[in-house]
Amino acid sequence: xxxxxxxxxxMFVQEKEAVTLxxxxxxxxxxxxxxxxxxxxxxxxxxxxxxxxxxxxxxxxGRYSLxxxxxxxxxxxVISASQLGDSAMYFCAMREGNAGNMLxxxxxxxxxxxx
Amino acid sequence: GxxxxxxxxxxxxxxxxxxxxxxxxxxxxxxxYWYRQSLGQGPEFLIYFQGTGAADDSGxxxxxxxxxxxxxxxxxxxxxxxxxxxxxxxxxxxSSSRGDTQYFGPGTRLTVL
Numbered sequence: 177x178x179x180x181x182x183x184x185x186x187m188f189v190q191e192k193e194a195v196t197l198x199x200x201x202x203x204x205x206x207x208x209x210x211x212x213x214x215x216x217x218x219x220x221x222x223x224x225x226x227x228x229x230x231x232x233x234x235x236x237x238g239r240y241s242l243x244x245x246x247x248x249x250x251x252x253x254v255i256s257a258s259q260l261g262d263s264a265m266y267f268c269a270m271r272e273g274n275a276g277n278m279l280x281x282x283x284x285x286x287x288x289x290x291x
Numbered sequence: 292g293x294x295x296x297x298x299x300x301x302x303x304x305x306x307x308x309x310x311x312x313x314x315x316x317x318x319x320x321x322x323x324y325w326y327r328q329s330l331g332q333g334p335e336f337l338i339y340f341q342g343t344g345a346a347d348d349s350g351x352x353x354x355x356x357x358x359x360x361x362x363x364x365x366x367x368x369x370x371x372x373x374x375x376x377x378x379x380x381x382x383x384x385x386s387s388s389r390g391d392t393q394y395f396g397p398g399t400r401l402t403v404l
Contacts, residue, residue, distance in 0.1 A: 180333075211392070219380060221334070221395035267333050277322065277386075278347065279393060281333030 179203065180268050180282035187287050189258045196243070197253045197285045199268030207273030210251040212242065215265040215284070224266075227251055255287075263289045293318070295396035297383050303402045304373055312368040312399045316385030323366050324393055325358055326382040334382055340366060373403045 181200045189195035201210065212224040227235045227242045235242040243252040255262055265286050269279040296315045304310050316323050322341055326334035336350040340360045348358075355373075360366040370377055380400050384393040 213395070218397065219400075220397045221382060221384075223392055223394060226392055269333075277339050277341075278324070278336035278350065279326075279334075280336070283331075283333050 178282075179280045180270055182268055182282035182285050184285045185283075187285055188290055189255075189262075189287065190290050191260060192257055194254060194256045195258055195287065197255070197266050197268075197287065199251045199253065199282060201249050201251060201268075201270050203249075203270065203272050205272040209271045210242070210244070211269040211271070211279065212240070212251075212253045213267045213269060214262075215267060217264070221267070225253065258289045260289050260291060263287060295383055295385055295394055297381075297396040297399050299399060300397065301400045301402075303404065305404050306373060306375060308373055310370050310373055310401065312370075312381050312401070314366045314368070314383030314385075314396060316364065316366070316383070317387075317394060320385035320387050320394075321363070322386045322388060322391070322393075323360060324384040324386075325366070325368050326384065328380045328382055328398070330379075337368070337381075370401075373401075375403050377401060378403045 179202050208229045210227045214222045225235050225237045225240045225242050227244045234244050239256045241254045265284045267284045268282045271279050298313045324339050325337040328334040338358050339347040343363045355371045358368045380398040382398045384395045386393045
């Protein structure tokens with residue numbers, strides 16, 4: 177079974193609007209962390225936001241927020257007020273507490289912001 | 292400060308040749324990771340160093356792949372007898388300690404002809 181599933185291969189959003197990128201995960205480990213990375217066409221993975229499994233509140237970083245629904249095992253990324261520079265691949269990743277330090281990535285979602 | 296750097300940015304080689312890929316982590320970061328990203332996919336874990344030692348090498352696909360970090364800073368990923376299936380972007384990341392956020396370099400695009 178896939179540990180991280182991103183069901184949207186591609187998404188369009190109008191500039192200045194909000195967009196939600198979906199991520200569901202699968203783990204039996206009670207301690208885990210969820211990450212979102214942005215990968216522009218240049219190829220570098222840019223860290224956006226982190227959510228720990230024991231965090232009580234949803235993480236926020238500027239225009240990025242994470243809609244963490246633990247019971248549903250989902251960790252969707254919300255980008256508010258989209259900008260043209262937000263066009264990129266977005267990857268959801270998980271680190272499980274008892275599985276070493278590796279990140280397991282989803283297949284990614286390509287976001288395209290329309291002017 | 293400077294981020295993670297990787298050299299070369301691109302490497303083209305012929306099947307059967309040996310290649311070395313270098314990663315220079317963020318200064319002071321004790322943990323270093325290698326991932327491989329095939330076209331259209333998310334990165335896949337290869338190996339993790341804590342200091343000089345490989346703490347987890349469970350992602351290395353076979354014994355043609357080897358990585359070192361002799362002084363606990365720069366790391367080199369070594370691939371022997373390259374195959375066309377080794378073509379991918381090899382990403383390096385570092386973190387200040389185990390469990391912290393991993394920061395990635397720009398990657399090395401390896402093409403095996």
